[in-house]
Amino acid sequence: MHSESARFDQQGFNTNPILTSALNPCDSFLGGGNTGRSNAADWIRTAYHDMATHNSTDGTGGLDASIRFGVEQARPEDVGDGFNNTMEFVTLSLVPDYLPYLSMADSLALLAVLAIENCGGPEIAFRGGRIDAGVPNAPGVPQPQDDLDSHIASFARQGFTQTEMIGLVACGHTFGGVQHSFFPDIVNVLNDPNDTGDVAHFDTTFVTFDNNIATEYISGTTQNPLVVGFNDTTNSDKRIFGSDGNTTMQSFANSPAIFASTCADLFARMLDTVPTGVQLTDVISPIPLWNVTDPSPTITMLLEDHTGGTGNITLEFVGNSSSTGGKYSAAWYTFNATDRLNNLYLDAAAGVKSLSFVIDGKLENQNGLGFPIQDAFLFSKTSCQVGFLSGRIDVAVRNGVNPTRVFLQEITTDSVERTVVTEVDISPPSVPVAANSAYSLWSTMMN
Numbered sequence: 020m021h022s023e024s025a026r027f028d029q030q031g032f033n034t035n036p037i038l039t040s041a042l043n044p045c046d047s048f049l050g051g052g053n054t055g056r057s058n059a060a061d062w063i064r065t066a067y068h069d070m071a072t073h074n075s076t077d078g079t080g081g082l083d084a085s086i087r088f089g090v091e092q093a094r095p096e097d098v099g100d101g102f103n104n105t106m107e108f109v110t111l112s113l114v115p116d117y118l119p120y121l122s123m124a125d126s127l128a129l130l131a132v133l134a135i136e137n138c139g140g141p142e143i144a145f146r147g148g149r150i151d152a153g154v155p156n157a158p159g160v161p162q163p164q165d166d167l168d169s170h171i172a173s174f175a176r177q178g179f180t181q182t183e184m185i186g187l188v189a190c191g192h193t194f195g196g197v198q199h200s201f202f203p204d205i206v207n208v209l210n211d212p213n214d215t216g217d218v219a220h221f222d223t224t225f226v227t228f229d230n231n232i233a234t235e236y237i238s239g240t241t242q243n244p245l246v247v248g249f250n251d252t253t254n255s256d257k258r259i260f261g262s263d264g265n266t267t268m269q270s271f272a273n274s275p276a277i278f279a280s281t282c283a284d285l286f287a288r289m290l291d292t293v294p295t296g297v298q299l300t301d302v303i304s305p306i307p308l309w310n311v312t313d314p315s316p317t318i319t320m321l322l323e324d325h326t327g328g329t330g331n332i333t334l335e336f337v338g339n340s341s342s343t344g345g346k347y348s349a350a351w352y353t354f355n356a357t358d359r360l361n362n363l364y365l366d367a368a369a370g371v372k373s374l375s376f377v378i379d380g381k382l383e384n385q386n387g388l389g390f391p392i393q394d395a396f397l398f399s400k401t402s403c404q405v406g407f408l409s410g411r412i413d414v415a416v417r418n419g420v421n422p423t424r425v426f427l428q429e430i431t432t433d434s435v436e437r438t439v440v441t442e443v444d445i446s447p448p449s450v451p452v453a454a455n456s457a458y459s460l461w462s463t464m465m466n
């Protein structure tokens with residue numbers, strides 16, 4: 020559920036306000052406007068640089084958040100502050116919101132997806148499961164002064180053909196540009212009050228995804244600093260785009276649809292390039308439970324309890340969220356709008372076994388199966404005693420369940436910021452401690 024939420028709750032109710040405003044509008048950049056920069060461009064470039072260390076022969080490197088290491092950011096191939104900016108969004112906004120489910124590497128991939136999809140680009144097939152590197156990767160990100168042969172070899176090492184290299188560079192460089200401060204040999208000071216970061220952009224629509232990177236290149240009007248830059252040694256886009264006689268760029272210029280579908284495929288492959296041994300999930304898709312056209316249908320929730328009884332509650336609509344430029348949307352409901360915490364209070368002995376829903380008058384119960392729900396183990400909030408740096412944690416275990424083991428998960432980070440989950444076993448109580456007629460408490464002291 021968490022991965023679906025991180026992937027699909029992009030705009031609107033219950034979404035992360037920092038991430039939403041970072042792309043709204045798409046020329047937003049950290050604290051300031053008119054810098055010529057954008058968070059969207061930073062996020063996409065960061066994902067590429069993190070991936071570009073991949074070696075498809077020995078399986079090392081790839082999208083594994085190794086770009087967070089100072090050692091990588093200090094390399095000439097990773098010049099700029101965009102990587103650090105992007106990691107701040109990862110570590111402050113994404114990872115903590117979805118603990119312990121999203122790695123930093125998955126978060127980096129997600130930021131690129133959010134940027135592409137919310138700024139005019141195609142839907143990107145997103146998989147989860149990336150693992151964070153413990154040490155920096157070997158260098159290997161291509162640089163503008165490298166020659167064409169070395170670029171072809173570098174992309175081959177990363178797992179992309181020459182045609183795919185042309186595509187991936189064009190897809191990436193539909194966003195952003197080159198900054199004077201980090202590349203003074205490529206870009207001069209611009210003296211433009213609307214571009215205080217002195218960024219020479221790759222195309223005229225540098226905060227949105229479109230095929231202008233190709234149409235402007237083919238028509239000869241491009242101002243791309245890596246095509247018509249004053250220093251021909253660093254005109255890497257010119258060498259790359261022209262390396263097949265412009266066939267690929269011409270096809271992109273002819274058809275925005277071909278450009279978009281090629282980029283959807285190449286971006287997804289870029290994000291799925293991971294070190295050998297990392298097993299990615301299937302593509303995460305919204306679960307099409309109900310085909311509802313009403314954006315806020317009336318929903319009644321039916322509860323089946325352990326005694327064969329049923330209850331019903333009319334849920335209260337609280338808002339909509341959406342993603343992928345409005346392609347997918349979700350409606351949010353609360354159990355109990357009159358309670359400050361939106362809690363639903365159930366009879367402990369009756370409990371709850373499964374849920375069904377009546378949506379705009381139609382029963383949805385998975386052909387009679389219902390949606391099973393577990394109430395065998397509950398965090399006993401009202402009896403826990405939490406003090407300063409110590410306390411007693413109680414877990415209420417439903418009588419008759421007889422578990423072989425009850426444990427808590429403790430979430431910490433290791434010395435290189437990776438999330439670590441440790442299991443802390445709770446010993447069975449020597450004498451049963453009744454919480455009420457249906458539950459007993461298992462307790463552990465924390466200090």
Ligand code: HEM
Pocket residue numbers: 056057059060061063064067098099100101161162163164170187188190191192194195196197198199201202218255259289
């Ligand atoms: C031979 C390959 C490539 C070279 C030599 C190259 C070079 C560069 C350079 C010099 C910059 C300017 C960075 C700055 O001023 O901060 C840049 C920006 C950028 N690159 Fe590339 N790049 C390559 C491939 C790619 C690929 C494959 C992607 C993504 C798929 C990508 C995405 C970006 C983006 C989004 C920016 C804009 C960053 C911003 O405006 O903050 N690049 N690239």
